Amino acid sequence: MTDLVRMTGIEKRFPGVHALKNVSFDLKSGEVHALMGENGAGKSTLMKVLSGIYPKDGGELAINGQAVELGGPRAAQDLGVGIIHQELSLMNDLTVAQNIFIGREPRLSFGRLDEAALNRQAQEIFASMNLALDPKTVVGELTIAKQQMVEIAKALSYKSRILIMDEPTAALNDAEIAELFAIIRRLKADGVGVIYISHKMDELKQISDRVTVMRDGAYVGTVAASDTPVSKIISMMVGREVISEAVVIPDLSDADVLLDVKDLNRGREIRDVSFSIKKGEILGFAGLMGAGRTEVARAIFGADPKDSGDIRVRGQLCSISSPSDAVKAGIGYLSEDRKHFGLATGMDVRNNVALASLDRFASKAGVLDDEAMRVTAVEYIDKLGIRTPSDTQEVRLLSGGNQQKVVIAKWLYRDCDILIFDEPTRGIDVGAKSEIYKLMKKLASEGRAIIVISSELPEVMRLSHRIAVMCEGRLTGILPGGDETTQEEIMHLATLRAPVMQPEGEPA
Amino acid sequence: MSLANTTSTPSFLARMVNTGAHQKLLAFASLILLLIGFSIASPNFMQTSNMIAILQATSVNGVLAVAATLVIITGGIDLSVGTLMTFCAVITGIVLTNFGMPLPIGIIAAIGTGALCGLCSGTFIAKMKIPPFIATLGMMLILKGLSLVISGTRPIYFNDTPGFDQISRGSLIGDVLPMLPIPNGVLILFLVALAASYVLGRTVLGRYTFALGSNEEAVRLSGVNTDRWKMAVYALAGAICGIAGLLIASRLNSAQPALGLGYELEAIAAVVIGGTSLSGGRGSVLGTIIGALIMAVLTNGLRVLSVAQEWQTVVTGAIIILAVYADMVRRKKA
Amino acid sequence: MSLANTTSTPSFLARMVNTGAHQKLLAFASLILLLIGFSIASPNFMQTSNMIAILQATSVNGVLAVAATLVIITGGIDLSVGTLMTFCAVITGIVLTNFGMPLPIGIIAAIGTGALCGLCSGTFIAKMKIPPFIATLGMMLILKGLSLVISGTRPIYFNDTPGFDQISRGSLIGDVLPMLPIPNGVLILFLVALAASYVLGRTVLGRYTFALGSNEEAVRLSGVNTDRWKMAVYALAGAICGIAGLLIASRLNSAQPALGLGYELEAIAAVVIGGTSLSGGRGSVLGTIIGALIMAVLTNGLRVLSVAQEWQTVVTGAIIILAVYADMVRRKKA
């Protein structure tokens, strides 16, 4: 087999960061080569060098055996390099099909667009992905998971020989991941080389042929995926073993109910959702993409208006019409979309950590104590292992996983009694993940109530004391956590569609 | 998983009306309400001649607002539309009156000058990375000064070019349908709007216009030469300002070199009232035209009602806020 | 995992100068270059009296630009700064001249009126979700009209309030240091800029100003009452316009009700030349002051050189573009 890509001695520096130190990497035709490493290890940066977005500061890059200097993304595309970016880079105001074919629209004469062909071709790609998506939907209206699918479709449409996938499954759940893997296998069979970046360790064995590990911007090693235990790879990444502990379900029979949601409704997205959560409990929310979990969380938090429904905190009826009401009532919500809803990306780490709690740093006259903010930020940088040159670095310059940690830090510091985490570990590396799990468990044991929405079933199962499952806006059931519940049971509830004609008043 | 059903693409006109048809019809409602209100308040308002006066008053502003729409959809802004219009008018005046060229050359000169100046702004913005506000503010001042310089600070009259005033004042429609003496200026506005709508909705340039405003970086990362397309949008907007220059010169049968300042704000206001977002990525020419009509109806109606001038200003301000507010409320409901 | 290196927080003043100190110093370079250029071109330019005249000319515009800076950092825009200034001046005139109140009441009236009108704009924007451009355009027209209405379209003179003109024209510094007769207007600009810098850099309001411009939705989802803070920013900007109203009224020893239109564009230009981004989230008062100085030096210098008016406009436009371009190039290098 020929080497599609050969990178040797790649160097890249940013102000204050030596992001790539003498990194080597190669890719063969027809293989899936996984690239692993902690948050901020330099994976995305290496891929951006390969796809012509960043110029490299040193080293050699050969594509199809030819040494090349890439002048820009177009040059890389022309050499057959396609990339799915870690951070979604879509045009929210355009439709799905228009996004996929941006720059390569089917044209008629005189620069006219062939919109019919555009939609048809997009539809063909979706069909090949087994994806139900109207090509004419405006991208901004899609959930983050669907947007991720659009990114994948876009990358596939290039029919690239070298396909880079930077955390394509971060926002996907098992069903979609299975579809994606089927696609990857087809591509492999066609001789496409795939570079696959993910923090989900279980995916490695399923899909990859070789694994390259990076740490702190440097190359650590390359191993065959089939005969290397995952624990070995993890220790290569983290430099130590990561133990995963099974969930221990505390006895909460005497605990007070902290949050009680009754008959929450909003349009077709949320239908009669009722549940309650006790002090010290971790309630997991499972469901397929678009099941309505995010919608429920946003409605409780006051981010979206609700049609009806009562929310009681500690038995007290709360009228929550805005997030500030929710925070006052002691509810915090970590959004699934950090870029749009979680971070003030132009501001620095320090301010983002303090964003929900500025009042705590202010004197009566409203003057801020910057020193106290710095101390706090540094404390969380340390606690969560946020990789940043300083607490005054703008968050947009951090790696994806480190940005996620900043959002988590913001809510940890706010210290709410009820915390809703929507996809909290999106893009977070294994080591940090288990740290975050530990933190959540600690928060719960301190008497808080935690809701975890996650598309990763193992995550839900490893954390939750109880598991709520949603399908099409309805809460289809609440299962006990721990070993008693199997993935199959959850999946059954997650696909439990409502009968077409649901009789009035029947419980969901 | 099921497959989405493929629907066929509707015809262009249907699409034009349909793109967020709901919204547009609702914005239309503010306009209709204004028309009804003024008709009730004054019997003189709803005359054919006054309706035509309103349309005529919209023509120049409307064309400028269409130009501004294109730029604003890319996420930029164009403060130079008014003075560019004047500059093009002056150039036409020189070509036709001082050089005695035939009319078609004058028309080409106006549109060409507009495109060229637009291209300049576009180059400043795309290549030199100057913020659109500054680049077009600079152009606005440069063109304002140059108009005065090349005209010798004097108006240029088109008395030697018979028929020049017919470009805007004549009425091809009126010649055929005498009851409907719609001036050509209005016809031209309509054609410009239709063409701009077509470009936006159906061509590659239009697609990139929206894409640039939506997420320029993503477009660039997709390998599109964003600089070139951005320059093209500004050049097209400039060419449209050239048409506005012809219209105003024809309406005044003269090129008034000092005119044009303040027109940019009115054009941008029409665009925003029409529902185009100043942050780019969304907008429509139809909305802009409705926005321009709202402004023109408001101004004319208050005058016909003989409202004192200082109160006209107050009421105009209040109604602009209310119209947009009503639109917001309706959109939320829709 | 590495730990971020902990740096200690420098003092406020050091911080003010240091926040992107590099950049600011470089923006300063354009200003210095202009000063040097004009000094060489005209021996009359570099006189103390002319330097003071330039500072004096900056004072009103500078204060307005500071107000605009706050709003622009939130990602908004304020087109009403000029007419609000006039409105506040007129209110002061009525309070002092028509009602014969003592001076302090007049000062409070101006600032209070400004804050109230700013709060109105803020409410339209935050509560009624009207785009800032439209809300403040509406306010601009409303205030323009109201100034004429309440003044009876006549200027109001402050002859009965002795010392009123000293607010801007007197020189407390000059009384102490006769060689440095810096007018109070300039001192006030300096104080306003310092206060606004402090608010932006050190207070909760300032932090939210930046945060709103950076990502409003994220701030809202952090449980912050974004509406209230946004209204506060507009109110503060309005109060600063009130100060500008006092300054201009004092300089003209009268409230001129027709003045004010066009000042908004100059203010915004100063802000953008000073490096504040119109898309919000970043900016500085120091930059704005430099921007306002660049504009004032340019205007004064060209007048001192007796450049013909039409060419003054052309050159101003070109230099604005060049100054910002030079800034861009330098920043990229830095």
Next chain:
Amino acid sequence: QEVYIPMISKGFQHQFWQAVKAGADQAAKEFGVTITFEGPDNETMVDRQIDMLSAALAKNPTAIGFAALDSQAAIPLLRQAQEAGIPIVAFDSGVDSDIPVATASTDNIAAAALAADKMAELIGGSGQVAVVAHDQTSRTGIDRRDGFLNQIKEKYPDIEVVTVQYGGGDHLKSTEVTKAILTANPDLKGIFGTNEGSAIGVVNGVSEMGKSDLVVIGYDSGKAQKDAVRSGVMAGAITQNPVGIGYETVKAALDAANGKEVPAHIDTGFYYYDKSNIDDPKIAAVLYD
């Protein structure tokens, strides 16, 4: 039927136009007619003025008073009015057409020439002077500037007009313009300000620069200008008779509508006033606050 006469002016907010409006209002009251008075924000907005004229025509007026911003641009609409039998009276400036039945205006060129004579007299027939004008392109701006410049050129060869700069009639801008002129020309002996805003700007600029020996000649009146003349900061000023212009326009319009003969040209006159004659009843009558 109600007699309605719209006045389409060149401006609105300026004190000069407000004085014209006051005269028109006075006539309206006296003759029992309804008037409206409108004008664009500044004197460059030729097309805006035409839109105003269109709206006025929609109201089926008895007659129209019109101060044209451009001598030709409005002719088609004026013709339309003529065809509808609506008489037009031009005021302030004429129109290149015989449609207006009368024109009530001031001879700005002669008035500015008078300002030049006074300036020459006061500075002793030689030295440097400057002009702070209000507008580069409007009729009044051009006439007053050129009236002054031509008179100086023709009659006073020892006087040099060093610069003409424009402050847009804005008090503050005119102040800054004046200061820049004074900086550039330390030997300047006099400045002519061509309208109220310009003249006040000159006075402000001169006083802010601490110059006391400068001859300032203004134009129009207004409280500040009258005060400046009284206190001697301003040597004197030209005044037109804006109240008279407004009054005569309405009167002529009404007469024309009633089929009476009206004089084709109504010269409302101009005067030079200074400390000595400012309280003269004839002068005081044409000054406004």
